[in-house]
Amino acid sequence: MNLSSRLPVLCLVLFGLSGAAQLARAEAPFQPVPHQAGKDVIWLPTSQSLVDEMLTMAKVTSKDLVYDLGSGDGIIAVTAGKKFGARAIGIEFNPKMAEFATQRAKKEGVADKVSFINGDIFAEDFSQATVVTMYLLPTLNLRLRPTLLDMKPGTRIVSHAFSMQEWEPDQTSTAGSGSAYLWIVPAKVAGVWDIKGLEGAAPGKLTLHQSFQQIGGTMTVAGVSQPLLGAQLSADKLSFSFFGPDKVMQSITATVAAGNLSGMHTAYGTTKAVEAKRL
Numbered sequence: 001m002n003l004s005s006r007l008p009v010l011c012l013v014l015f016g017l018s019g020a021a022q023l024a025r026a027e028a029p030f031q032p033v034p035h036q037a038g039k040d041v042i043w044l045p046t047s048q049s050l051v052d053e054m055l056t057m058a059k060v061t062s063k064d065l066v067y068d069l070g071s072g073d074g075i076i077a078v079t080a081g082k083k084f085g086a087r088a089i090g091i092e093f094n095p096k097m098a099e100f101a102t103q104r105a106k107k108e109g110v111a112d113k114v115s116f117i118n119g120d121i122f123a124e125d126f127s128q129a130t131v132v133t134m135y136l137l138p139t140l141n142l143r144l145r146p147t148l149l150d151m152k153p154g155t156r157i158v159s160h161a162f163s164m165q166e167w168e169p170d171q172t173s174t175a176g177s178g179s180a181y182l183w184i185v186p187a188k189v190a191g192v193w194d195i196k197g198l199e200g201a202a203p204g205k206l207t208l209h210q211s212f213q214q215i216g217g218t219m220t221v222a223g224v225s226q227p228l229l230g231a232q233l234s235a236d237k238l239s240f241s242f243f244g245p246d247k248v249m250q251s252i253t254a255t256v257a258a259g260n261l262s263g264m265h266t267a268y269g270t271t272k273a274v275e276a277k278r279l
């Protein structure tokens with residue numbers, strides 16, 4: 001066989017080889033690359049030690065539903081399921097990342113409680129979460145802040161790096177070279193409350209001012225207003241002290257739910273139930 005007669009065979013072999021190479025390239029499993037582009041923020045994974053710390057700060061248990069906003073390779077959601085026994089859902093815009101994380105959950109044996117949604121964190125509903133985790137950007141944290149503040153009081157939010165500006169974290173921690181911040185969604189308590197059950201007094205008027213979890217205000221009993229002392233709010237739990245009209249210190253600890261406040265009032269060595277309604 002001379003060269004001219006071998007040429008078509010050679011072409012076929014070369015064509016076949018390049019086709020096979022293309023096929024191999026097309027079928028190579030997707031592998032995420034640090035700093036790869038994302039819709040609103042690039043992908044960089046949180047280190048395992050910081051993930052563990054974030055979920056520990058949030059006191060995650062098997063009763064929790066954890067949502068990781070921008071879930072990348074799935075490390076946070078998978079850890080929440082595997083080490084903390086929680087149900088977890090990751091929301092990830094990049095479909096290949098969402099699929100990669102889904103396969104990871106299967107490999108790690110937690111696919112029964114850990115799943116991933118291919119979607120946009122600004123469009124998907126994560127209002128059922130009891131814990132929200134994120135590693136985004138300061139601007140994105142601020143865009144999410146109103147939604148997070150509307151979640152059920154007591155929902156824990158943990159962010160790898162980045163603040164929420166005036167909404168100061170309830171706790172800060174570090175692991176490796178990273179920092180994590182924890183916020184507990186506070187109940188909305190601002191307003192004037194008609195309070196009944198104060199020992200030996202006419203109904204009182206409780207005025208509460210609120211900036212995120214910081215609160216202050218006054219208690220008015222028998223026409224005398226006194227500032228609240230040591231006022232604290234954590235999730236739906238409220239506590240404060242005040243001096244009554246007779247200069248005796250009194251204190252209230254209460255739970256807030258849907259415009260009602262109910263708890264205990266301590267004065268003159270006795271503790272009794274107290275109720276209030278927001279006016």
Ligand SMILES: C[S@@+](CC[C@H](N)C(=O)[O-])C[C@H]1O[C@@H](n2cnc3c(N)ncnc32)[C@H](O)[C@@H]1O
Pocket residue numbers: 037038039040041042043044045046068069070071072073074075076091092093094097119120121122134135136160
């Ligand atoms: C910095 S990585 C964090 C990944 C993971 N949460 C972690 O801590 O390891 C941010 C992730 O958010 C994803 N992302 C960016 N914008 C998004 C959006 N609007 N909706 C959902 N995911 C988004 C990126 O693709 C990337 O995987």
